[in-house]
Amino acid sequence: MIRKKLEMKMIKIIRHITLSRSTALLLISFIGILSFVGLIVPQLSESSIEPYDQWKEANGFIAHVAEALNLNRMFTSEIFLASIFVMLVVVVYSLVNLYSSVRRSGGTKNPVVPDKNFINYFSFLVSNEKSIDTILVRMQKKGYVLSDKSEILYSMRKNFISRWGTVVFHLGLILIMLTGLGTYLFQSRGFVQLLERDTFFGSKADFLNTENGILASKFAPQVNVVLKNFSPEYYSNGDIKSLESSVLIGRNNEQPVPAKLSINEPYEIDGLKIYQSTSFGYTVGLNLERDNQIIPVYFSLDHPGKFGKPYFGTSDFPTTDYLMTMKLTPDPSNKSFELKNPELYLEISEQGQQKFSGIIQPGESINIGSSKFTFSDIRFWSGLIVTKNPFVPFAFIGFGLILIGLVMVYIFPTRTIYISVEQVENNWKLAFGGVARREKAIFENEFNELIESLYIEEGALNVGTRMVEV
Amino acid sequence: MSELEWLKYEVIIHWAAVVFYIISTVLFAYSFVFKNDRFIKKAIAVAAIGLIPHSVALLLRWIEQGHGPYMTRYEVLSSDAWITVVLFLLFSLKWKKIQSAGLFVLPVVFFMVTVALFTNPQMQNLPPSLRSFWLVLHVSFAKLAAGSIIISLGAAILYLLKEKNESKPFYQKLPSVEILDEYSYKFAGFGFIFWTINIIAGSIWADVSWGRYWGWDPIETWSLITWLMYGIFAHLRVFWKWRGKKSAIFLVACFAMSIFTIFILPFVAKSLHSEYFTP
Numbered sequence: 001m002i003r004k005k006l007e008m009k010m011i012k013i014i015r016h017i018t019l020s021r022s023t024a025l026l027l028i029s030f031i032g033i034l035s036f037v038g039l040i041v042p043q044l045s046e047s048s049i050e051p052y053d054q055w056k057e058a059n060g061f062i063a064h065v066a067e068a069l070n071l072n073r074m075f076t077s078e079i080f081l082a083s084i085f086v087m088l089v090v091v092v093y094s095l096v097n098l099y100s101s102v103r104r105s106g107g108t109k110n111p112v113v114p115d116k117n118f119i120n121y122f123s124f125l126v127s128n129e130k131s132i133d134t135i136l137v138r139m140q141k142k143g144y145v146l147s148d149k150s151e152i153l154y155s156m157r158k159n160f161i162s163r164w165g166t167v168v169f170h171l172g173l174i175l176i177m178l179t180g181l182g183t184y185l186f187q188s189r190g191f192v193q194l195l196e197r198d199t200f201f202g203s204k205a206d207f208l209n210t211e212n213g214i215l216a217s218k219f220a221p222q223v224n225v226v227l228k229n230f231s232p233e234y235y236s237n238g239d240i241k242s243l244e245s246s247v248l249i250g251r252n253n254e255q256p257v258p259a260k261l262s263i264n265e266p267y268e269i270d271g272l273k274i275y276q277s278t279s280f281g282y283t284v285g286l287n288l289e290r291d292n293q294i295i296p297v298y299f300s301l302d303h304p305g306k307f308g309k310p311y312f313g314t315s316d317f318p319t320t321d322y323l324m325t326m327k328l329t330p331d332p333s334n335k336s337f338e339l340k341n342p343e344l345y346l347e348i349s350e351q352g353q354q355k356f357s358g359i360i361q362p363g364e365s366i367n368i369g370s371s372k373f374t375f376s377d378i379r380f381w382s383g384l385i386v387t388k389n390p391f392v393p394f395a396f397i398g399f400g401l402i403l404i405g406l407v408m409v410y411i412f413p414t415r416t417i418y419i420s421v422e423q424v425e426n427n428w429k430l431a432f433g434g435v436a437r438r439e440k441a442i443f444e445n446e447f448n449e450l451i452e453s454l455y456i457e458e459g460a461l462n463v464g465t466r467m468v469e470v
Numbered sequence: 471m472s473e474l475e476w477l478k479y480e481v482i483i484h485w486a487a488v489v490f491y492i493i494s495t496v497l498f499a500y501s502f503v504f505k506n507d508r509f510i511k512k513a514i515a516v517a518a519i520g521l522i523p524h525s526v527a528l529l530l531r532w533i534e535q536g537h538g539p540y541m542t543r544y545e546v547l548s549s550d551a552w553i554t555v556v557l558f559l560l561f562s563l564k565w566k567k568i569q570s571a572g573l574f575v576l577p578v579v580f581f582m583v584t585v586a587l588f589t590n591p592q593m594q595n596l597p598p599s600l601r602s603f604w605l606v607l608h609v610s611f612a613k614l615a616a617g618s619i620i621i622s623l624g625a626a627i628l629y630l631l632k633e634k635n636e637s638k639p640f641y642q643k644l645p646s647v648e649i650l651d652e653y654s655y656k657f658a659g660f661g662f663i664f665w666t667i668n669i670i671a672g673s674i675w676a677d678v679s680w681g682r683y684w685g686w687d688p689i690e691t692w693s694l695i696t697w698l699m700y701g702i703f704a705h706l707r708v709f710w711k712w713r714g715k716k717s718a719i720f721l722v723a724c725f726a727m728s729i730f731t732i733f734i735l736p737f738v739a740k741s742l743h744s745e746y747f748t749p
Contacts, residue, residue: 021709025702032698035691043686075686180684189681239595263598264679275681278599387681395683399670406666410659438708439656441648442565 024094027087034083038074041066076184088177095170102163122451123431125424132421132428135454142450144417154419159412169405175398179391187389188212188219193300194245195283196379200225202252207386221272221386224256225249230380232280234337238307245276245382261384271390277383279303282311282328284344285377288320290370295319300381301328307335310345320371321350328378344375413438417447476534477591483527484548484587490520491555491580498573505643510569517576518559524552524583535593540609542594547586547733550616551579557617561657567645568653574624604675608668615664616732622657623725625650626718633715651714654721655707662700665728669693692731699724 042055052072056063063072070077126132136146139156148155190207192200200206202221210219226248233241243263250256251270259267261276268274281303288295297318301311310327317324325347331340341361348356348368355368365374416435421428432454434447494517501509528539528549539545554575562569629650632641644650672690677683684690703720706712712720 021705025705028698028702028705032695032702035686035695035698038686039688039691187682235595237595240597241595242598242601264602264604264675266678266681273681275679278597385681389682392677392683396674399673403663403666403670406663410663439652441646441652442656 024087024090027083027090031080031083031087034074034080037071038080041071041074043074044072081181081184084177084181088174088181091170091174091177095167095174098167098170102167105163122433122448122455123429124455125427125429127427129428132419132430135419135430138454138457139417139450144415147416152421154421156417156419158415158417160414162408162412162414165405165408165410165412167405168401168408172398172401172403172405175401176395179395179398182391183389183395184213185215186213186391187387188216188221189385189387189389190219190221191277191279192225192384192386193279193381194225194227194384195298195300195381196227196230198227200227200384219386219388221388222252223249223269223272223274223386224252225274225384226256227382228258230280230382232303232337232380238335238337240278240303243276243278243280243382245384249274271388273387275385275387277385279383281313281381282330283377283379283381284313284326284328284375285379286317286324287374287376288317289372289374296376298377299324299326301326303337307337317348322355322368322371323349325349339378342378346373346375348373413443415443415446417450473534473593476530477593480527480530480534481587481591483523483530484583487520487522487524487527488580488583488587490516490523491576491583494520494572495576495580498576502570502573502643505639507643510572513572513576514559514562514569517555517572521552521555521559524548524555528552531593535595537596537600538606538609540605541596541600542590542592544586544589544591547582547589550613550732551582551586553613554579554582554617554620557614558621561621565653567649568621568625568657570644571621571624571628571653574627575621578620578624599679602675602679604671604678608671608675611664611668611671612732615661615668616728618657618661618664619725619728622654622661622721625654625657626721626725629654629718630715647714651717654718658700658703658721658724661728662697662704665693665697665700669697689731689735692727692735696724696727696731699727 042052044052066072070079074080136154136156140146142158144156144158145160146154147157147160188210189212190204190210192206193208194200200223202223202225204210204218204220207219212219227245228248229246231244231246233243235241245261247259247261247267248256249259249267249269261267261274263276263278266273266275279302281301283298283300285296285298288297295318299313299315301313304311310329312327314323314325316322327345328342329345330337330342332343333341343359343361345359346356346366347354356366358366360366360375362375362378365372367373414437418433418435420431420433422431423429432447432451434443436443494513497509497513497516501507501513528545531545532538539549558568558572558575562572628644629647632644632647632650635641636647645653669690672693673683676685676690703712703717703724706720707717
C-alpha cells in the first residue's frame with residue numbers, strides 16, 4: 001500500500017516536472033541553444049567534408065572536443081533528437097489539455113462572472129424591458145455571440161475561435177516534428193553528375209554522394225535518366241540566367257518519356273523527385289593509348305562563374321600515376337562560355353615531376369613516354385538531385401495548420417462581455433463587465449466605446465456607475 | 471538610358487526620400503519637445519510624402535533590372551525601410567495611439583535608407599534559383615515581419631523611456647504605459663505571424679528548388695532561433711503574465727536577434743542564401 005502510494009507520488013512528480021509549462025519553455029530554450037551551437041561549430045556532411053577538414057586542421061583541440069561531443073553533427077545528434085522527442089511529448093500533452101480546456105469553456109445554463117481579469121464595470125438604467133433584446137441584437141452586430149444565459153445574466157463572446165487557434169497551432173507543430181523525425185529516419189537523397197548522352201541507371205554507384213536516413217534502405221531508385229542535352233543560358237555579363245536539362249526518364253523495363261528539368265521545376269515519378277542542380281560544367285574526354293589499349297576517361301570541370309576564367313579541375317588519371325590539372329577555355333577570343341575553338345591547358349605530372357604542360361585542342365594528342373593522350377571530347381555535365389521523402393506533404397500540412405492557428409490566435413483575440421439584469425422598481429438596471437485575456441488596454445477602449453454607444457442609443461435614465469476592478 | 475544613368479537618377483530620388491524622412495523625424499521630435507500634437511500629424515504627412523520618391527526609386531530599379539529589390543544590401547535595406555514606413559502609416563490610420571512610435575520608427579527608416587545609399591547600388595541579375603513565385607512570398611513576408619518588429623520595438627522603447635521618466639511633461643504626452651505595452655505585444659504578434667509565413671514559404675521553396683524543405687542552413691537556423699525567441703515571448707506573456715519592463719526588454723533582445731538574421735547573417739555566413747547577396 002505504501003509502495004503503491006510512493007509509486008503514484010513519483011509518477012506525479014515526474015509528470016509535473018516533464019509536463020509543466022516551465023519545462024516546455026526550458027525545452028524551447030534548450031533546442032534554441034543547441035541550434036546556436038550547431039551554427040558555431042561547422043557541421044559535417046557528405047557535401048561539406050573539405051571545408052570541415054580545413055576547420056578541423058585550424059582548430060585542433062576544439063575540433064577534437066566538438067567531435068567527441070558530436071557537436072559537428074548537432075542536428076542528427078542523440079541529444080538534439082532526444083530534445084525534439086521530449087518536446088513532442090510535451091506538445092502532445094499540451095494539445096490534449098488545451099483541447100479539453102476549450103471544450104469545457106463552451107456554454108452553460110448557469111454562467112458565472114469571473115472575479116479576475118475584469119477590466120471595467122459599467123451600469124445604467126433603462127425603462128423598457130425590450131431594451132435588453134435590442135442591446136443583445138446590437139452587440140451581435142458588433143460580432144458578439146450569446147454564449148451563456150440565465151434569468152439574470154448574459155454572457156456574450158467575440159472571436160471564441162481564437163481559443164481553438166492554440167489547438168490548431170500545436171497540432172501543426174506536432175505534425176512538423178513527426179515529419180521531421182520521419183525525414184531523418186527514412187529520407188533518401190543523392191547527387192548525380194550526368195554527362196550529355198550518358199545514362200543514370202539508378203544504382204548506388206552512380207551517385208556522387210548520398211544522404212540516407214538511418215532506417216532508409218540503400219538508395220537505388222530504379223529509374224533511368226538519359227541526359228540528351230544540357231542548355232545553360234547566360235546574361236550579357238556572364239551570370240547564369242537559366243539551366244535546363246533535356247532528359248528521357250523512365251522506370252526499368254518501361255518506355256522512357258521526354259522531360260525538361262530546370263531550377264524550381266523538378267520532375268516527379270513514383271514518389272521520386274528529380275531536381276536540376278545549380279552545379280554544372282564541361283566534361284573533357286581524354287583517351288589514353290598504351291600497350292595497344294585505349295582507355296577513355298572523362299573529367300568533369302566546374303563552371304567558373306565569371307567570364308574570362310577557365311573551367312577548372314584536377315584529378316588522377318585512373319590506372320596510372322599521372323596527376324592531371326586541366327583548365328578549359330571554351331572561347332579564347334571572346335569572353336564567352338560557348339564552345340568556339342576551345343583550348344585545354346593541360347599539366348600532367350607523375351610522382352611530383354612535371355611531364356607535360358601546354359595547350360591542346362580537340363583531336364590533338366601528346367606523347368608521354370609510351371603513353372599517348374588524345375583530347376577526344378567535350379560535353380556538358382549536369383548536376384541532378386534525386387530524392388525520396390514521403391513525409392513532405394505532411395510537413396506542408398503542418399505548416400498550414402501552424403499558420404491558421406497563429407492567425408486565429410493573434411488576429412481574433414477573444415473578448416467576453418457579461419450583462420447582468422436586475423429589476424429596480426419600474427426600471428431595469430443593466431450592468432456590463434468586460435473580460436479579455438490579451439490586449440486588455442486596447443480592449444478597454446473598445447469596451448468603453450461600445451457600452452457608451454449602447455447607453456446613448458437606449459436613452460439610459462442615468463449616468464450609471466463606472467469603476468475599474470483589478 | 472544606360473544602367474549607370476538609371477542608377478544615378480535612382481540614387482538622387484532616394485536622397486529626396488531621405489530628406490523627407492529627416493524632416494518627418496524633426497517634426498516628431500518637435501511635437502514632443504514642445505508638446506504640440508499638430509506636429510505629429512504634420513510629421514506623418516511628411517513621411518507619407520517621402521514615401522512617394524522612395525516608391526519611385528524602388529520602382530525604377532525594379533523596371534530596369536527586371537526583378538524586385540531583394541538581391542543586394544542596397545535594395546534590401548531600402549525596401550525594408552519602405553515597408554516599415556508603409557506599415558507604420560497604415561497602422562497609424564487604424565490605431566492612432568501608435569503614431570507616437572514614429573519618434574522611433576522614422577529615424578530608423580532614414581538611417582536604413584542612408585546606410586543603403588552608402589553601399590554599392592549596382593544591379594544584380596536574378597540567378598535561376600530565385601526565379602520563383604515562392605521568392606516573392608518569402609521576401610515579401612520577411613519585409614513585413616521586419617516592418618512589424620521595428621514598430622513593436624518602437625513601442626517597447628517608448629515604454630521603457632516613459633516608465634523611467636513618467637513624471638516629466640515630455641513623456642506625459644505619450645500614450646499610457648499600458649497602451650504602449652499592449653501595442654508592442656500586438657506588433658510583435660504580427661511580426662511573429664509574418665516571420666512564420668516567411669519561414670514556411672522559404673521551406674516550400676527550398677523543397678521545390680533544392681529537394682529538401684529544411685537543411686539547417688545557417689540562415690534557416692538563425693531564422694528558426696529568432697522564431698523560437700518570439701514564441702518564448704508569447705508564452706511568457708500569456709502564461710507567466712510578463713508585462714511592462716520585462717516584456718519590453720525581452721522584445722529588444724528578440725529584435726536584436728532578428729536584425730542579425732535579416733541584415734547581417736546573409737552577408738557574412740556561408741550558406742545557400744548568401745550566394746546571392748553582394749556587399
